[in-house]
Amino acid sequence: MCGITGWVAFDADLTQRRETLDAMTETMSCRGPDDEGTWVAPHAALGHRRLAIIDLPGGRQPMSVHTPNGEVAMVYSGEAYNFTELRAELAGLGHEFITDSDTEVVLHGYLQWGEAVADHLNGMYAFAIWDARDEKLVMIRDRMGIKPFYYYPTRDGVLFGSEPKAILANPSARKVVDADGLRELFAFTKTPGWSLWKGMYEVEPGTIVRVDRGGVHTHTYWKLDAVEHTDDQETTVARVRELMTDIVHRQLVADVPRCVLLSGGLDSSAITGLAAARLAEDGEQLRTFSVDFFGQEENFQPDEMRDTPDSPFIRDVAKLVGSAHKDVMLDPGALTDPEVRRAVITARDIPAGLGDMDASLYLLFKAIRSESTVALSGESADEVFGGYRWFHDEEVRKADTFPWLAFRTGMLDNSDVLRPEVSKLLDVPSYIADQYRTAVAQVDQLDGASEFEQRMRTFCHLHLTRMVRSLLDRKDRASMAVGLEVRVPFCDHRLVEYVYNTPWSLKTFDGREKSLLRHATKHVLPQSVVDRVKSPYPSTQDPGYVAALQQQVKEVLATPDSPVFSLVDRNWLTEVVDTDPQSVKGGARHGLNQTLDLHHWFDIYQPELQLD
Template structure:
């Protein structure tokens, strides 16, 4: 796992601009604390920061191969879990290798197959190849968008990087945020290709972008397709079990310490059980980690999203599988520390406003990094198997909008704290409606499907092409900010394709959410987890958290010229800081978190706002 960046300019001698490339590369030191490298040619410059996971001494980058027609150089981030099989195949075709790294396998795969190398890979990856044979840059991103990848077209080429901060370190890139960027920031529709920064885009998942002297071209090499599912229930459950077992085994491969993120829910517990069984076969004990809050279990109160605290279920799983478990317990002071908030914002590049769910994730990963370098996560199971509560809420799933926006959690303020004139200019409801229509138009249907099956295919497609990408980005940024590689087994494209095409009636055959996953993995789960109702990532219920937010918001209010009030209504903040923190609605707490995120982000990134 690493950070990549680069610059292609067909009118500049980039061998004379090393200092700029070094500055771009250095922005991602946290993503790659183990090594740094650069490669320069007259019209292409590549930078790399390395987190060593496989072949610790041999996987240095940028990596290049000299061919009779010109050099081919690559910077690569991620893991190809099938690299051993691909290496054997390439060796049979005459390729020779100098290292044991998966990076070299991907590079030789490109030499053998060209850009279709992406279709041979199983894993998470974002990589860029400068092919001097054609004077072209080739950028390729994994199918689900697990690894981030951004680019910024210029007058005579392109800038790219794992994160926007790498691109913004180049003086060619302008730090402009316009109305289009803000609309998505406050809407949470996850528009494909969106970047907050004007002129910058994501390389979309499952996409190849080529940049040459004649401009930029894109090609989609993978997308969700509707296919007939012919397996019966038992066969389907068995196939999910087979896939899950193979995926977890593949993703445990590493030359560094590994662990699993355990929340006590079905998703993480299934990964934990399968991983523990595998490591026992190898004579190794699994390490597990979880996050909790001071007094959460003792004082827990059920709410609209969470019926039970995590801790009892975590203990049941750890006892059953015999893992070496560690709880990372946080208090309001740690969760509201402005330095931690700024570290999260520096990592994420955008002021999302998720508050303690962001800071706790960052602090959890920071604690894990002291013990392990690779962690497996249950992220994305809800999108794949249909686990969120709004999948099963009739009003939300039939609403004429994104189901997660229709479900009344109070977490989405739809820009309610924006000044009225800004709300009017952004027209968030109109933007959301446009995005929703655009998203539905991408869904393929099978002939003869019932109205319910058609709608649930749409709902699943929305989650797998929209929501999941936002959550994957969140997890990548928080983990890589501390040099931790988090792997997401539920995003293996084989599993995604198979489960996506199972009928909704099969996904819910036992009258519960995630029926297929529950039955496929119940052999490694305690009964308490098998019976547990879906509970999302934890959030503190301590009123001390809201009180600390109010105090920090008062300090912002005390500065009459704070630039945040271009985006936040001062009267709204004044009202929020006067509420009783013990009875504060979640919508208000969310708004205060967003205020503070915007306040610190504006100071960190200094954007030019064009609303």
């Protein structure tokens, strides 16, 4: 796992611009604390920061191979979980290897198959290859978008990096944010290719971007296709169990300490059970970690998203599998620490406004990093198996918008926090409607499928191509900010393709959410977790948290020239900070967090706003 960056300029000599490349590379130091390296040619420069996971001494980058027609150099971030099989296949084709790293396997895979190497990979990855034979840069991102990857076309080439901050370190990139960038920030639709920064784009998941003297060219090598599912219930459950077991086993491969993120829900508990069983075969005890808040279990109050606290279920799982478990306990002081907020904003490059859910994730990962370098997570199971509550809400199913927005409008509504003129200019509702129509039009349907099955396929497609990408980006940024690699078994494309094409009746055959996952993994789960209703990532219920937010926002209000008021409605903010903390919930609480995020983001990034 690493941070990558680079620069291609066909009309310049980049061997004279090493200082700029070094500055770009340094921004990725958090992603790669173990090593750094650069590679420079006249028209291409590559930078790399390494977090050593596999072949600690042999996987240094940038990595290059000399061919009779020119050098081929690569910077790579991620893991190819099938690199052992690919290495054997390539060796059989005559390739010789000098390291045991998956990086070298991917590079030789490109030499053998060209851009089609992407079709051979199972894993999470973002990598760039400068091919001097054709004077072209090839950028490839994994199918689900697990690893972030951005690029910024320039007059004579392109800048790229794992994160926007690497690109913004180059003087050729302007820190401009326009209305289009802000619309997505407040809309929660995860428009494919979006970056907050004007002129910067994501390499979309499952996509190859090639840059040559003719410009920028894109090619989609993977997408979700509709395929008829012919397996019966028993066979389907068995296939999910087989896939899950193989995936977890593959993703446990590392030369550094590993652990599992355990929340006590079905998803993380299934990963925990399968991982513990595998490690037990080698006489190894699994480590598990969870995050909680002081007093949360004793004072828990059910709400629209959470029926029960996590702690009792976490204890049941840890006891069953015999893991070495640790709870990371947090209080309002830690969750509202301005330095933690600034660290999160710097990690994500955007003022996301998720407050304690972002802060707690960052602090959890920071605590884990002192003991482990790799963690497995249950992220994305709800998108794959249809686990969210709104999948089963008839009114949401009928809504003509993104399901998560229809279900949680009050929680995510930004209409009040923005100044009226800004709200009118952005017209976020129209933006959401346009994005929804675009997203629905991209769903392939099976001929003869019922209207209900088509609707539920659309639901699943929206989550797997939109919502999940936001969650994966959030988890990657928070973990890599402290040098922790988080792996997501539920994003294995084989599992995603298979479950995506199972009919909704199979996904809910026992009358509950995530039937396939529950029955495929119940052999490694305590009964309490098998019976548990879906509960999302925890959020603190301590009123002291909101009170601390209000106090910090009062300090912002006392700074009349803060650029945050170019976007935020001062009158609305004044009213909310004077409200009883126990009454500040949903959209109001989110608005406080968004305001504080924007305040610090303006200070850290000094962006230029273009709202004309």
